[in-house]
Every structure is written in structure tokens, then in C-alpha cells.
Amino acid sequence: MTIRTRLTFWYAGILTVSLLVIGFGTFREIDERLQHEHRREPEQHAMAEAGEMVFQVGLPAVALGLLGGWWLTRRALSPVVGLTEAIKKIHERNLREPLVRTNNDDELDRLTGVFNAMLARLDDSFNRTREFTLHASHELKTPLTILCGETETALRDESLSPAERERAASQLDELRRLARIVDGLTLLAKADAGQVALKLEPVRLDELVRDNFADAQILAEPQGIQVELAACEEISMAGDRHRLRQLLLNLADNAVKYNQREGRVTMSLRRTGDVAEFIIANTGTGIPPEVLPRVFDRFFRGDPAHGQAVDGCGLGLSIVEWIISAHNGSIKIVSVPAKITTVTVRLPLGD
Secondary structure (H helix, E strand, O other), rough: HHHHHHHHHHHHHHHHHHHHHHHHHHHHHHHHHHHOOOOOOOOHHHHHHHHHHHHHHHHHHHHHHHHHHHHHHHHHHHHHHHHHHHHHHHOOOOOOOOOOOOOOOOOHHHHHHHHHHHHHHHHHHHHHHHHHHHHHHHHHHHHHHHHHHHHHHHOOOOOHHHHHHHHHHHHHHHHHHHHHHHHHHHHHHHHHHOOOOOEEEEHHHHHHHHHHHHHHHHHHHHHHOEEEEEEOOOEEEEOOOHHHHHHHHHHHHHHHHHHOOOOEEEEEEEEEOOEEEEEEEEEEOOOOOOOHOOOOOOOOOOOOOOOOOOOOOHHHHHHHHHHHHHOOOOOEEEEEOOOOEEEEEEOOOOO
């Protein structure tokens, strides 16, 4: 129940009690007056007169009071409704936009000021986190590049024993994995700070999907996974070719990695009105309903069955979400555990 409704009910209750008090007082007054004048009208006549007075005067007063109380509470609480709607629109990218104040120094105006101060502190905290992530990932790139180069050089040494070669190859794999994590963090940190500009150009989505289909077949071959391209309509749009290809490859990579041996991956591209709809589905363990809302969180990996065996760092879907958002699109994931997981990407085609 809203505050407005509660106030209306309370106001109605107060008016009803007031009406009863007025009626009882009126009845007593009429009764005493009749006794004072030594009139012999029965008590029922006094009650009737009191009731008639209450009915003629009290009920219209109550109705008017209810309408007036409803109007007053609506007017008094309208700033609360406006403040609530404004707060609903707050997210990490618009923390610098303060809530509008009335500047009349009432309770709601001071509350709005408190919210604005809190938003400023949150914005400062987010900025510090982005700057730290960006600087840290930037500083890590150089030593990682050097270590990868040195390890690759060591692997070309013919004098290495099989055990030493295997150990060096394992180290190189981990260094490359760490480099991918750093690259992902750098991209997301720059995107959060608005430092990544898309290179918009005419792009044939169907060509990117066919290339992605071929890449997915190569990725799926070692696991015996069947990849199928159900539909691929000819669609063009204005977008960043490199980022769109990265989006499709990340989704295909996940569909293969989080699958079962000899499973299936199905993808399709269709035009729906002025929207391009790309759908990719895979068999496998699926995503539990309780973790589905968190799949786009950074470093979150919700598949306990593959958490240790599957190569990855939990940044792929975060990057996918950013690329789709940068193209004003949307993504939806529906998963039936132990059966199928379906990812639907919708990208506006524009004019």
C-alpha cells in the first residue's frame, strides 16, 4: 500500500470519528435543551433530529474533507513520486547528473541534496576504480609481453629436455591467458571511461556470421561438437566490424566451451523489421536460474562443472554486453538446465 493510500485511509478514519463525536455531541445538546424547556418529546425524537442534522451537514462535510484530503496528499507527495522516478534512472554511467532540487529547503529538498552528495561520492569511487584498473592493466602489459617473448625464445632452444619444454609451454599458456585477462580489463576500463570510440562503417552481418560459423566449426572439432548454421539472411548495418566480429566470436567460443562432448551448436541470423536478430544455442549443462542474472558480471563464472576445466576468465560476456550496448542493441539469455541455452542478440539496423 502506498503512502498516499495510507494517508487517505487515515484521514477518512479521523473524519469518521469526528463525525461520530459531532453527532453524539449534537444529540446531547438537543436532549439537554428539550429537558430544559420541559418539553415532553420522546428521546427518539431527539435522536432523529440529531441524526437528520448529522446527515444533512456532516456527510457533505466528510465527502468534501475526503476529496480535499486526497488532493492535499496527492499534492504533498507528488515530489516524492518525482524523486522516486528520477532515482530509478540512476546507473553508473550517469552519476554525474544531479537530481533536480526545488531549493525551498523543505525535507524533500534536503533529502535530494543528500542523494546528490551520495551520487558524487559514488562517482568518485567508480572513477578511482576505473583509473586503478586502467593504470594497472597498462603497467602489466609490458612485462607480460617481455615474458611471453622470452618464453617463446626458450621453447625454440633445441637443447631443452622434454620435461623442460613441457614446463615452458605450460608457462607460456598461462602467460598468454594472463595477457588476455589484462587486454579484457583494459578494454572494459576504457569503455567505462568513455575512451573507446567505435569505428562505424557499413558492415555485412551475414558475412561476419558465416566467418564466425567457420571459426566455430574449427573450435568444436576436437570435442566432436556439431555446428549448424540454420539461417543467414543478407543484412547490412552501420557498426564497428572489429567489435561485431569480437562479439560473435566470444559467443561462439562460449557455446563450444560450455557444451557437452558430441553436443550441438546452432546459430542463425534473421531480419525482424528494422532489427537484426542473431541467435546462438548450445546443448550442455545450462545455466542455473539463480545465477542467470549474474552472467554479465565481470569475472563471474557460473558453471561449476566446467569452472576449472574450461579456459577463460569470466570477462567474455561482459565485453559482449558492452559491444551490444555500444551499438544500441540488446541481449537475452534463456537456459533450460541440462538441455539447451539460447542467446538472442538484437541489433538495430537504423535507416
